[in-house]
Amino acid sequence: xxxxxxxxxxxxxxxxxxxxxxxxxxxxxxxxxxxxxxxxxxxxxxxxxxxxxxxxxxxxxxxxxxxxxxxxxxxxxxxxxxxxxxxxxxxxxxxxxxxxxxxxxxxxxxxxxxxxxxxxxxxxxxxxxxxxxxxxxxxxxxxxxxxxxxxxxxxxxxxxxxxxxxxxxxxxxxxxxxxxxxxxxxxxxxxxxxxxxxxxxxxxxxxxxxxxxxxxxxxxxxxxxxxxxxxxxxxxxxxxxxxxxxxxxxxxxxxxxxxxxxxxxxxxxxxxxxxxxxxxxxxxxxxxxxxxxxxxxxxxxxxxxxxxxxxxxxxxxxxxxxxxxxxxxxxxxxxxxxxxxxxxxxxxxxxxxxxxxxxxxxxxxxxxxxxxxxxxxxxxxxxxxxxxxxxxxxxxxxxxxxxxxxxxxxxxxxxxxxxxxxxxxxxxxxxxxxxxxxxxxxxxxxxxx
Ligand code: NDP
Numbered sequence: 001x002x003x004x005x006x007x008x009x010x011x012x013x014x015x016x017x018x019x020x021x022x023x024x025x026x027x028x029x030x031x032x033x034x035x036x037x038x039x040x041x042x043x044x045x046x047x048x049x050x051x052x053x054x055x056x057x058x059x060x061x062x063x064x065x066x067x068x069x070x071x072x073x074x075x076x077x078x079x080x081x082x083x084x085x086x087x088x089x090x091x092x093x094x095x096x097x098x099x100x101x102x103x104x105x106x107x108x109x110x111x112x113x114x115x116x117x118x119x120x121x122x123x124x125x126x127x128x129x130x131x132x133x134x135x136x137x138x139x140x141x142x143x144x145x146x147x148x149x150x151x152x153x154x155x156x157x158x159x160x161x162x163x164x165x166x167x168x169x170x171x172x173x174x175x176x177x178x179x180x181x182x183x184x185x186x187x188x189x190x191x192x193x194x195x196x197x198x199x200x201x202x203x204x205x206x207x208x209x210x211x212x213x214x215x216x217x218x219x220x221x222x223x224x225x226x227x228x229x230x231x232x233x234x235x236x237x238x239x240x241x242x243x244x245x246x247x248x249x250x251x252x253x254x255x256x257x258x259x260x261x262x263x264x265x266x267x268x269x270x271x272x273x274x275x276x277x278x279x280x281x282x283x284x285x286x287x288x289x290x291x292x293x294x295x296x297x298x299x300x301x302x303x304x305x306x307x308x309x310x311x312x313x314x315x316x317x318x319x320x321x322x323x324x325x326x327x328x329x330x331x332x333x334x335x336x337x338x339x340x341x342x343x344x345x346x347x348x349x350x351x352x353x354x355x356x357x358x359x360x361x362x363x364x365x366x367x368x369x370x371x372x373x374x375x376x377x378x379x380x381x382x383x384x385x386x387x388x389x390x391x392x393x394x395x396x397x398x399x400x401x402x403x404x405x406x407x408x409x410x411x412x413x414x415x416x417x418x419x420x421x422x423x424x425x426x427x428x429x430x431x432x433x434x435x436x437x438x439x440x441x442x443x444x445x446x447x448x449x
Pocket of ligand 1: 172173214241242244246247265266267268322324327347374377378
């Protein structure tokens with residue numbers, strides 16, 4: 001990869017690589033942010049003087065712990081749990097918990113690092129953190145899920161709290177898991193501390209519209225990018241990857257805004273339904289029955305299931321990667337452009353490889369990076385914290401309206417920052433710079449923290 005790093009910043013990046021060996025996703029996320037910061041140090045030399053970049057790249061605290069639990073065959077299982085408390089300059093650490101066999105320290109650090117700037121973009125009082133475990137929820141029984149969550153929280157509870165660190169869901173952690181985690185936290189601390197976790201069930205502290213927020217928000221962001229180009233989602237042909245929380249609600253909002261989504265996927269394959277994805281069926285399969293997406297094709301004979309297929313080869317106007325990191329390569333980006341794709345909004349975190357991002361930026365399509373486009377989830381988590389703090393529960397309409405205003409304001413902040421720093425239309429620079437400046441100013445004001 002060629003170096004786009006400012007020569008003053010290059011040694012900092014090298015230091016991050018040397019001090020965190022083998023953490024390739026973390027290096028990738030750091031590099032992507034640092035590549036944007038050259039002009040920031042020219043405008044704010046005090047940031048360099050006070051080594052703000054070096055400090056931001058070092059987590060405030062990293063916790064790694066054993067998670068023992070017993071499976072249904074009475075066999076002892078051991079997983080590794082993580083919580084990386086990255087930066088609390090703007091508020092309590094905030095970020096999800098991921099349960100997936102691929103989880104390791106480097107993955108959690110990449111996600112925690114991204115989270116700092118994403119949370120700053122929301123303009124809400126939340127710092128950045130992330131956690132999870134190398135546990136595979138696939139095929140686990142209800143009892144196993146509960147015992148795992150209880151064991152995980154039995155260690156994690158020491159480090160979190162409504163004013164300290166507020167975890168939420170991510171891959172493999174939805175409403176059911178947040179319920180088990182909250183229940184165990186409540187037993188351990190003997191306190192009904194609603195604001196310690198977000199993504200709770202509606203009726204016991206959860207916020208309406210939180211479930212929908214990430215997918216809806218990424219679609220609002222896409223809509224804002226198209227508006228700038230005097231275009232809209234009406235009639236657009238869309239690809240969405242994934243079939244989890246983010247994908248489902250991205251598809252729902254795309255349909256509401258007049259677009260037609262023809263795909264969804266999981267890690268085994270792709271569903272292509274040229275008549276438009278039947279979202280009620282996807283919800284039933286994934287949210288209720290917890291089945292594989294392959295089963296969609298047994299209900300709709302006209303739909304194709306492509307095992308191990310590459311979703312990005314299907315022609316479209318607009319694409320929303322909503323599954324996982326590095327799911328869209330440079331080659332995929334080139335294929336999308338060749339097939340006429342005019343906009344990409346990332347529901348997932350870092351789904352496009354650096355080569356892919358470069359191709360989107362050079363082609364000057366509307367490209368919304370995850371840290372801006374998918375910030376609606378965490379923003380609505382912050383709204384959940386607000387409701388918990390004032391022991392209130394807002395209506396769906398009120399909360400969704402706030403989400404839509406927040407996404408508009410994140411879009412405008414990124415757009416205006418990109419213009420100000422001489423890279424009009426480049427939301428990657430806009431997001432990185434705007435998020436960084438907000439955190440950096442707070443850190444500067446607080447002395448050597
Ligand atoms: P879920 O666990 O609900 O869903 C993840 C989906 O992506 C599943 O369908 C999963 O399939 C699929 N998937 C995972 N890996 C791959 C792969 N390699 N190829 C194709 N599909 C894959 O997670 P979420 O929807 O919550 O999260 C999706 C992304 O969005 C993640 O990057 C997450 O960090 C990000 N995000 C989530 C937020 C939220 O509020 N939930 C907020 C902001 C970002 P399978 O079942 O086969 O694993």
